[in-house]
Amino acid sequence: MIQRIQSVWLLLAAIVMAGIFYFPVYKFPDGLPVTIGNNYLAIVLTGLSVILSLLAIFSFRKRKNQKKLVWGNILCCILLLAWLYYSEATASSTAQSLNPGGYFWIGAFLPLISMVLLIMSLRGIQKDEKLIKSMDRLR
Numbered sequence: 196m197i198q199r200i201q202s203v204w205l206l207l208a209a210i211v212m213a214g215i216f217y218f219p220v221y222k223f224p225d226g227l228p229v230t231i232g233n234n235y236l237a238i239v240l241t242g243l244s245v246i247l248s249l250l251a252i253f254s255f256r257k258r259k260n261q262k263k264l265v266w267g268n269i270l271c272c273i274l275l276l277a278w279l280y281y282s283e284a285t286a287s288s289t290a291q292s293l294n295p296g297g298y299f300w301i302g303a304f305l306p307l308i309s310m311v312l313l314i315m316s317l318r319g320i321q322k323d324e325k326l327i328k329s330m331d332r333l334r
Contacts, residue, residue, distance in 0.1 A: 201320050251264040
């Protein structure tokens with residue numbers, strides 16, 4: 196299970212997505228960080244992404260199921276990114292009169308890193324499928 200490279204990529208994706216709970220997503224110039232603590236949809240999507248990564252690790256015998264879980268996880272990361280950028284755009288536009296400016300912080304880029312790791316795990320799953328199909332031809 197853990198000997199396969201996609202299991203390592205999936206574990207790293209789960210760890211990276213769990214990191215969004217610790218790193219702020221947006222910072223205002225006065226140093227006030229914005230986290231996903233009050234954003235319930237972001238919390239649910241992040242938790243779902245971590246759970247899907249862990250489920251994909253333990254479904255290593257069913258590669259089709261594993262691929263579906265990874266694709267669902269990628270979709271979850273895309274939805275999380277869209278929601279984070281939308282919520283921060285609306286929050287910064289309402290707070291623009293009070294605090295002009297602001298910038299995205301580490302937490303906003305963690306779903307992108309997780310998506311890259313998930314795509315790398317998909318490539319590993321496809322290589323395993325190719326290897327199994329070639330072994331079936333030799334029988």
